[in-house]
Amino acid sequence: MNATPTFPPRTPRPLGTTQRQDRWWLEPLLNFIGFTTFVGYSLWVTFSPTGPHGLNYEWPHRPGPGWTYLSPFYSPLFGPTWWHFSPAILVLWMPLGFRATCYYYRKMYYRTYFADPPACAVSDTKFWQRKPRSYQGETAFPWILQNAHRWFLYFAIYVLAVLWIDAFQSIFFRAPAGQPGLHFGLGSAVLLVNAALLSAYTFGCHALRHLVGGSVDCWSCSRIGRARHKVWQVVSRFNEHHMLWAWVSMICVGLSDLYIRLLAMNDVPLTRFPWL
Numbered sequence: 001m002n003a004t005p006t007f008p009p010r011t012p013r014p015l016g017t018t019q020r021q022d023r024w025w026l027e028p029l030l031n032f033i034g035f036t037t038f039v040g041y042s043l044w045v046t047f048s049p050t051g052p053h054g055l056n057y058e059w060p061h062r063p064g065p066g067w068t069y070l071s072p073f074y075s076p077l078f079g080p081t082w083w084h085f086s087p088a089i090l091v092l093w094m095p096l097g098f099r100a101t102c103y104y105y106r107k108m109y110y111r112t113y114f115a116d117p118p119a120c121a122v123s124d125t126k127f128w129q130r131k132p133r134s135y136q137g138e139t140a141f142p143w144i145l146q147n148a149h150r151w152f153l154y155f156a157i158y159v160l161a162v163l164w165i166d167a168f169q170s171i172f173f174r175a176p177a178g179q180p181g182l183h184f185g186l187g188s189a190v191l192l193v194n195a196a197l198l199s200a201y202t203f204g205c206h207a208l209r210h211l212v213g214g215s216v217d218c219w220s221c222s223r224i225g226r227a228r229h230k231v232w233q234v235v236s237r238f239n240e241h242h243m244l245w246a247w248v249s250m251i252c253v254g255l256s257d258l259y260i261r262l263l264a265m266n267d268v269p270l271t272r273f274p275w276l
């Protein structure tokens with residue numbers, strides 16, 4: 001006769017109890033400092049678009065044709081005429097939703113902000129388990145909303161395409177007849193690097209990897225299987241270092257905005273590469 005196994009009740013342990021001897025707290029601490037700084041900066045950038053020299057999220061600010069550096073927080077730049085708030089608010093939900101539902105960021109903020117658990121083999125806060133057996137993880141509200149990640153991926157790809165266009169438009173532009181429509185400055189390089197790092201982050205997305213390679217048991221038997229396999233391999237290469245791309249792309253977005261903002265406020269001189 002099979003007896004149902006019984007387990008002794010778990011003894012609650014204070015938060016942070018562990019037998020680990022390493023500095024397990026260092027990663028959550030650095031995550032907290034880095035991510036909180038970025039979120040604070042993003043909120044400030046989003047809600048304070050104007051400065052003493054006019055619009056400081058793009059430089060130079062001009063109505064006509066010409067090269068322009070546009071902060072990635074404000075791209076794609078749009079807003080109906082009745083919208084009197086920061087245009088960044090209309091854009092922010094796309095990259096924010098993408099990052100907030102990203103598999104890596106979920107792990108990071110569950111650990112860093114909810115300490116649930118703060119690290120492997122370290123006792124947690126029981127934050128979501130105050131009522132025994134009520135914890136349903138990401139299968140119930142609110143965390144089931146994390147499943148929207150694939151939809152945010154589509155929006156993120158759209159934003160990424162616009163960022164590449166912004167970067168190239170800061171180099172190539174329509175100029176009056178007889179003048180070269182070419183400019184290459186430090187800002188152009190910054191925008192190109194920013195788009196490249198965001199591409200590495202976006203194209204390493206777990207949801208994208210599943211989209212291109214999921215539900216395939218046999219590459220050679222499936223429709224366009226060889227092409228899918230090649231794309232899946234590329235996505236997998238980026239996916240291997242998804243955490244790294246998440247951080248460097250996030251920092252680069254902040255630094256790109258900072259550089260354009262300092263230019264617009266006349267706090268740094270324009271650096272233009274002399275051969276162009």
Ligand code: FES
Nearest residue numbers: 102103205206207
């Ligand atoms: Fe991180 Fe999709 S899992 S961006």
